[in-house]
Amino acid sequence: MLRAQNRALQALRRALAWLLASHELIGSIPGMTALIARLEAAIVALTDAGTTQERLRVAALERTATTSRVRKELWSLRMVPVVTVARTAAPNDPDLAADVRMPDSRRNDERLLASAQAMAQAIESKQQLFIDNGLPPNFFDQLVATTTTLRQLIDERGSTRALRKGSTAAVIAAVVEGRKVLRLLNNTLTVSVPSSTIAQGWASAKHVIQGNRPSTIASETTPVAHESPVVAALPLPVDVKTPAADVTQATAVVMPALKEAA
Numbered sequence: 001m002l003r004a005q006n007r008a009l010q011a012l013r014r015a016l017a018w019l020l021a022s023h024e025l026i027g028s029i030p031g032m033t034a035l036i037a038r039l040e041a042a043i044v045a046l047t048d049a050g051t052t053q054e055r056l057r058v059a060a061l062e063r064t065a066t067t068s069r070v071r072k073e074l075w076s077l078r079m080v081p082v083v084t085v086a087r088t089a090a091p092n093d094p095d096l097a098a099d100v101r102m103p104d105s106r107r108n109d110e111r112l113l114a115s116a117q118a119m120a121q122a123i124e125s126k127q128q129l130f131i132d133n134g135l136p137p138n139f140f141d142q143l144v145a146t147t148t149t150l151r152q153l154i155d156e157r158g159s160t161r162a163l164r165k166g167s168t169a170a171v172i173a174a175v176v177e178g179r180k181v182l183r184l185l186n187n188t189l190t191v192s193v194p195s196s197t198i199a200q201g202w203a204s205a206k207h208v209i210q211g212n213r214p215s216t217i218a219s220e221t222t223p224v225a226h227e228s229p230v231v232a233a234l235p236l237p238v239d240v241k242t243p244a245a246d247v248t249q250a251t252a253v254v255m256p257a258l259k260e261a262a
Contacts, residue, residue: 005171009050012043012178015185018205029192032185039181046174053167060160067153074150075106078143079116081135082123089133095122109154116147 016039019026026032079102086093086100099122103115120143123130127140136142189202 005046005050005175008175008178009043009046012039012046012182015182015202015205016040016043018201019185022201026189026192029188031188035181035185035188039178039185042174042178042181046171046178049167049170049174053164053171056160056164056167060157060164063153063157063160067150067157070146070150070153071106071109071112074112074116074143074146075102078139078146079119081139082119082130082143085130085133085135086123089129090126093126096126098122109150113147113151113154116143116150120144120147 016036019032019036019039083100083102086096090096099118101115101119103111106112120140123140130139131137186202
């Protein structure tokens with residue numbers, strides 16, 4: 001996942017931890033149980049999608065390295081020796097002259113594979129000529145096997161790209177869902193809990209670390225100017241009553257990482 005998506009996942013987990021730790025204080029609020037369940041589901045979905053995305057990324061890197069190695073093997077160890085023997089031992093053979101040749105570049109996989117397949121067809125009935133001129137007895141089988149392996153790797157590369165696109169879409173969808181749930185949770189807490197103590201704990205739980213400092217962005221509906229960072233991560237005992245206006249000022253809706261990630 002991207003760094004912004006990783007920060008979004010951390011923020012969702014931190015918010016969930018605060019909600020679970022504050023269950024006795026907020027458990028009686030209507031709808032909280034369902035919203036917390038949605039938050040948990042979003043975290044699971046984002047975690048699973050991120051894991052799949054990383055696994056596919058590593059697999060793609062390994063496949064790229066393997067493809068490069070097999071491509072080089074096909075070019076240098078399977079095709080070049082055959083062309084060398086054909087030009088040296090049978091320069092006037094029309095079949096060999098037409099099909100036993102190297103492509104312009106090995107960077108074009110399809111052209112390389114087409115040349116290797118044409119070469120194999122041209123020399124299949126004349127294998128003894130190449131063996132008599134120094135190639136190993138199984139040179140033809142090696143040529144065919146290496147060509148087949150490269151074809152399989154190229155086909156798998158395309159399917160892996162499609163899977164990676166799917167996992168990326170799943171990550172984005174989970175981030176969007178988490179953002180929606182946090183917005184609903186923030187709205188519910190703001191309306192239902194007239195305590196700045198709980199509001200401070202909730203705002204702190206949603207802080208997102210960007211670089212070396214915590215960052216908070218106000219909600220779309222509740223602007224907060226020059227808000228000081230909140231240190232407390234868990235709520236204190238609710239024995240101090242303050243005006244409901246303090247709750248509005250203390251809460252911050254949805255972290256910047258979630259918006260950036262989506």
